[in-house]
């Protein structure tokens with residue numbers, strides 16, 4: 001007898017095959033449909049916006065060494081870099097300060113648009129919202145930025161949050177104001 | 190990760206996982222039969238699942254509308270046979286692909302198939318896994334229901350934690366008007382292009398193998414397809430409400446096979462999540478370097494004594510890893526018997542592809558190829574020593590017990606051998622030269638019992654199958670060896686099979702005693 005013994009397949013084996021297959025399929029369905037994410041009781045306040053206004057030149061005097069290292073026709077008394085203003089975002093709900101963030105324009109030269117994207121989970125119901133987005137007169141190192149100051153934006157109003165719904169406060173830079181979306185509940189016809 | 194030394198064996202954790210796998214293998218083999226054990230065919234089965242997903246996906250895409258993604262899926266969902274069930278089959282076969290790929294990775298890892306010549310398969314496998322998960326991500330986003338919204342927004346947060354994008358990806362999801370057909374077009378494009386890229390990756394994945402098993406055994410294909418079809422009819426996935434960017438996504442349930450990463454979102458920030466997943470993937474990709482054995486502990490690759498190679502091609506045909514080439518014979522003087530210039534090509538081992546399985550040792554009639562110390566000639570010397578021992582035995586029948594190191598644990602191997610059962614351990618049963626077995630039987634041994642891994646479970650892919658074919662004279666050099674089939678007992682064995690093997694041994698001894706009795710023919714071929 002050289003070939004390995006191949007056990008015969010009795011009906012019990014078929015029953016075992018079916019049972020094991022059924023168990024594996026049950027596991028597959030279960031993991032494929034794992035309960036996740038119940039409907040929240042809270043509402044969400046979402047802030048979003050994009051700011052490109054406020055391009056300024058920040059200049060400083062060239063150092064004698066810098067001047068000496070350049071050919072005479074390239075020597076400039078001042079070195080200037082253009083950049084965008086930084087902003088400070090303040091969010092207060094019902095008198096409680098939820099955010100007080102400095103928003104620096106991204107990019108090596110700080111000349112890329114600032115994107116605001118924030119979410120706050122809050123109890124459903126009525127709230128007093130105070131939102132301020134003000135240009136900051138200093139750069140990241142604390143040096144004052146001279147140049148025409150871009151506008152600041154403010155919103156003070158009552159808002160109503162619904163459970164599981166998002167209220168979006170969207171900055172429209174062109175119109176210079178915040179728009180509010182999603183204040184109505186999902187059930188509102 | 191500790192480097193493992195084949196001489197001392199894998200570390201404890203790997204051994205524990207290996208034991209668990211053996212236990213599962215045995216259980217599944219008992220139920221489905223070793224030939225149709227899905228655990229032995231995880232790679233090919235994953236391909237089969239992907240193929241089912243591709244075929245059902247091609248059908249579904251005809252109904253998909255970029256301008257109304259959710260509505261088009263909802264319409265499909267309302268059509269039972271040609272909508273809901275096909276969609277379910279698409280989903281469950283994709284889930285199956287993830288399960289099987291995960292099992293495949295674990296298997297390859299614990300079997301040590303992860304470094305050296307296997308490195309390319311490992312790295313392409315890592316890319317395949319990443320591509321598979323990304324295809325899943327785009328698939329769930331396509332539906333644009335609660336689950337789609339949840340993973341789209343969470344995925345955007347992960348991406349935004351990287352300092353890569355000047356405009357945040359998540360900005361696209363802050364209000365409904367920003368998501369439109371162009372987003373769904375890019376998503377659909379990725380959902381179709383990634384599987385195409387996976388086909389190329391799969392080709393790369395198996396390029397180093399001879400005769401890669403792209404498809405599982407037929408029985409397994411139909412069984413798995415039937416089971417998934419039944420499941421699709423009995424429990425098709427539902428559809429959460431339409432995505433609503435002004436609502437907090439709460440799908441109620443998610444598919445954790447693909448969206449397991451959401452779980453980390455409850456605990457850590459997107460930046461840490463990104464670091465975790467990218468770190469884990471990089472660790473997977475680094476496994477071939479981190480876990481390879483120290484050079485001194487690696488088994489040496491095969492070599493050929495080209496002077497005596499008769500150019501029969503058998504080793505070239507048998508090598509499961511495409512590591513043997515036929516090359517023009519060396520010019521006279523260099524590795525050449527003096528005065529004789531060969532008129533045929535000779536075998537040459539490409540060492541960077543050789544995994545030292547030893548299968549070529551048993552392919553070679555003149556016994557001039559194989560890993561050092563394990564060629565047919567080396568085996569012959571060992572056989573001679575064994576035969577000498579057998580001659581000094583009082584006990585009859587004298588049996589040589591050849592044991593594959595991959596099939597049984599050291600304790601089990603020890604339990605099967607003893608003073609009157611002469612044990613011989615081999616690294617893979619595929620290296621057992623049929624002439625060695627014939628030699629043993631001709632030089633004092635009454636029988637030879639071989640315990641080898643079941644063919645589908647052979648860690649060197651084709652070793653057990655070749656062994657069986659060679660011993661039964663169906664594969665060269667087995668035809669020449671003419672092993673007496675009555676005196677050889679080949680047992681497919683896995684760890685835990687000791688009681689069965691002991692019973693088989695007792696039965697074999699009885700048979701051999703009967704063969705020795707005067708009324709029975711002594712030796713020969715029936």
Ligand code: HEM
Nearest residue numbers: 232233235236290297302307310311314315317318401402
């Ligand atoms: C979509 C996912 C995958 C599929 C469909 C797949 C499929 C396959 C197939 C069909 C084989 C050949 C089996 C044979 O003929 O012996 C194979 C081999 C292999 N796979 Fe995968 N694989 C996948 C993912 C992976 C991953 C993620 C890894 C590890 C990170 C991996 C590691 C390997 C290795 C190392 C081998 C070579 C085994 C050897 O040389 O002995 N695979 N795979």
